[in-house]
Amino acid sequence: MRRNPKGAYLIMTKGRYVFAESFLGKPRGWGPDLERQIVDSGEFRLVYTNPEARIYVLGNSGRGDQ
Numbered sequence: 667m668r669r670n671p672k673g674a675y676l677i678m679t680k681g682r683y684v685f686a687e688s689f690l691g692k693p694r695g696w697g698p699d700l701e702r703q704i705v706d707s708g709e710f711r712l713v714y715t716n717p718e719a720r721i722y723v724l725g726n727s728g729r730g731d732q
Contacts, residue, residue, distance in 0.1 A: 667724050676710060679719040 667674035683697030701720070704710050710722035 674724040675713075676704065676722040676724070677719060678704075678722070681718070 667676075678697065678701050680697075683692075686692040686696065687694055704722060705712075710724055712720060713723050714721040
């Protein structure tokens with residue numbers, strides 16, 4: 667993600683969590699656990715949220731602030 671000169675976004679959705687648990691064998695709760703690690707890392711900044719999804723941008727590229 668860091669190599670992209672245009673910036674990098676990470677989209678976390680409830681639908682992706684359910685899909686991965688249902689079809690990819692991920693354990694229940696893997697998505698929120700991963701998202702907590704992402705937030706705790708300090709490497710990502712939340713730029714959008716709604717009840718079903720959150721979008722993070724890597725670093726302080728300034729992208730996503732419009």
